[in-house]
Amino acid sequence: MLHYVTTNDGKVREAREYLDAVEAVDFDYTEVQADDLGPIAARGAREAYAHVGGPVLVDDAGLFLEGFDGFPGPYSAYVEHTLGVERVGELARQQAAETDETPRAQFRCVLAYCDGEGFAATPDAVDYGDRRGHDLAADERGTASTSDSVVSGDLPVKLFTGTVRGRIVEPRGEGGFGYDPIFEHDGKTLAEMTAAEKNAISHRGRALATFAEFYAER
Numbered sequence: 001m002l003h004y005v006t007t008n009d010g011k012v013r014e015a016r017e018y019l020d021a022v023e024a025v026d027f028d029y030t031e032v033q034a035d036d037l038g039p040i041a042a043r044g045a046r047e048a049y050a051h052v053g054g055p056v057l058v059d060d061a062g063l064f065l066e067g068f069d070g071f072p073g074p075y076s077a078y079v080e081h082t083l084g085v086e087r088v089g090e091l092a093r094q095q096a097a098e099t100d101e102t103p104r105a106q107f108r109c110v111l112a113y114c115d116g117e118g119f120a121a122t123p124d125a126v127d128y129g130d131r132r133g134h135d136l137a138a139d140e141r142g143t144a145s146t147s148d149s150v151v152s153g154d155l156p157v158k159l160f161t162g163t164v165r166g167r168i169v170e171p172r173g174e175g176g177f178g179y180d181p182i183f184e185h186d187g188k189t190l191a192e193m194t195a196a197e198k199n200a201i202s203h204r205g206r207a208l209a210t211f212a213e214f215y216a217e218r
């Protein structure tokens with residue numbers, strides 16, 4: 001049984017669309033301080049594996065504002081709970097207005113899988129396509145990729161990354177969670193999309209699609 005380890009119900013809802021047999025585990029693993037999501041997710045997966053004692057998937061995600069050196073990035077949850085989503089949106093829109101640009105951002109999701117076993121090497125940036133027929137090629141709309149296993153001691157971890165690009169707008173929509181209301185992709189905010197629509201284009205959906213493909217063969 002695969003354990004999806006997170007304290008965030010929104011992530012679990014989205015993961016269930018891709019993974020039939022998955023048990024949600026509400027475990028708050030240590031999030032190390034790092035500029036990128038990969039090391040945080042990998043470290044979390046090892047800790048979660050030690051806690052659960054079976055195959056685990058952890059999900060580290062964040063919003064990376066263009067023109068802000070990737071802020072809030074790995075600190076997205078902290079910033080959501082301190083500054084708040086609306087204020088982040090205002091900052092991005094204010095800065096863009098000063099330079100007469102469109103406020104743009106990227107969502108990233110890194111899934112880290114650990115089951116105590118090793119992995120066969122895979123090439124970087126494999127394009128697995130999307131089950132719903134959407135083009136997941138690495139273009140300006142978003143990317144999906146998988147990495148070689150990250151080995152530390154006896155516990156290899158495999159990473160699956162998804163990104164989606166969009167515009168920062170005034171909050172719209174009731175669905176989703178987190179920064180979804182201020183992130184617009186193809187004319188709709190993620191909060192205005194159905195769960196299936198969001199998954200088909202989102203950072204998490206892209207990462208989950210690559211993971212589901214891998215896991216089916218595992």
Ligand SMILES: O=c1[nH]c(=O)c2ncn([C@@H]3O[C@H](COP(=O)(O)OP(=O)(O)OP(=O)(O)O)[C@@H](O)[C@H]3O)c2[nH]1
Binds near residue numbers: 005063
């Ligand atoms: O609008 C959004 N659409 C998404 O699809 C999405 N995915 C993540 N987030 C936000 O980014 C931070 C992640 O932080 P995060 O990965 O540390 O997760 P978390 O602390 O919520 O739970 P956990 O899995 O770590 O237990 C949190 O502020 C989340 O609200 C999203 N916002």
